Amino acid sequence: MADLPGTQGHTGESLLFLTDEQLRQGIEAMFFAYRGFTADPDRILSEMHYGRAHHRAVHFIHIVPGTTVNNLLSILGVTKQSLNRVLRTLIDDGLVESRIGRTDKRERHLFLTPDGRDLEHRLSDAQRARMRAAYRQAGPEAVVGFRKVLEAMMDPDLQRHYSGLREPR
Amino acid sequence: MADLPGTQGHTGESLLFLTDEQLRQGIEAMFFAYRGFTADPDRILSEMHYGRAHHRAVHFIHIVPGTTVNNLLSILGVTKQSLNRVLRTLIDDGLVESRIGRTDKRERHLFLTPDGRDLEHRLSDAQRARMRAAYRQAGPEAVVGFRKVLEAMMDPDLQRHYSGLREPR
DNA sequence: TTGGAATGTCAACAAGGCTGACTTAAAGTC
DNA sequence: GACTTTAAGTCAGCCTTGTTGACATTCCAA
Structure with missing residues (x-):
């Protein structure tokens, strides 16, 4: 692929000729891959009567310990009421601790x-x-490309949360 | 990027050293990218009081015109009750036509x-x-890698639906 | 000190998953 | 021809997870 005639040299130019069919395949690949991506955790979660919302909350609390509810909200992109319900069950079940801010x-x-x-x-x-x-x-090499495309697909303000976690903090 | 020292030459070998952190970043990239991926259609759909379920049905009926309900079920991986609810509204609204099989x-x-x-x-x-x-x-180049990783991430039986659509039929 | 903004909680509703039970119609089998 | 299986659809009811609206608490700035 890197040696296809006329596709190299200046980045991206050959992709001006993206057919709808090529793009559609990418769309479907996303759809099916995301199913596979969530399948394994979903199994674990459903055993303990949790859902993906619990997974997301647990994941980001793990990544940003001590985060406020508001911050978590902006990462997850749901309403605070929606998050609150999930958070409450996690707190009640003793998986998450909520400490009142000192300042x-x-x-x-x-x-x-x-x-x-x-x-x-x-x-x-x-x-x-x-x-x-x-x-x-x-x-x-595929992994590098994978990451590049995913990052280009994010909404800019979501990308901020994503990149923010990678940058030194 | 293709010139990073020590990462090129023999495929795959360097990735034996995948750190949990690298993998976690890939996981988060999937999460945020999928949000971006669905954001635009979601806006259109919510204007007309439809959801992603309607989108998926419309998409695959478009790709496989004349598909049976059963076949659509296996592609989408939902129950027939769940699909039926969506399908009924689409038929009532005159977006989908359901024809009795001839054979x-x-x-x-x-x-x-x-x-x-x-x-x-x-x-x-x-x-x-x-x-x-x-x-x-x-x-x-990134696109090729993107597709490769996504395809490797699918469940094998879902991959069948995906590839099946690409193969000549 | 008081009014507005921010933070989080409670209540109620809707979409869209799910299971289970059942009907209808057609096809296949003995 | 009677019985079983299959495809599709329906009804009822449940759960998760999104939504809005109303509200309490706390902070801060005019």
């Missing part, structure tokens, strides 16, 4: 309890295994 | 009406525009 008592800072960390680990293990297998099968 | 009269074959094709076009236009922009921004 601003309106804020709640969220942390995983040991049980929460345990669930997070099980979920991310399953998802990482799938990811690792796909990466190996596709090869390192 | 097997138990089957219903599904087709888009002109109005249905119109909606399909508006939805896929929006999604293709996002896809095209991402492809251009990432470059042709």
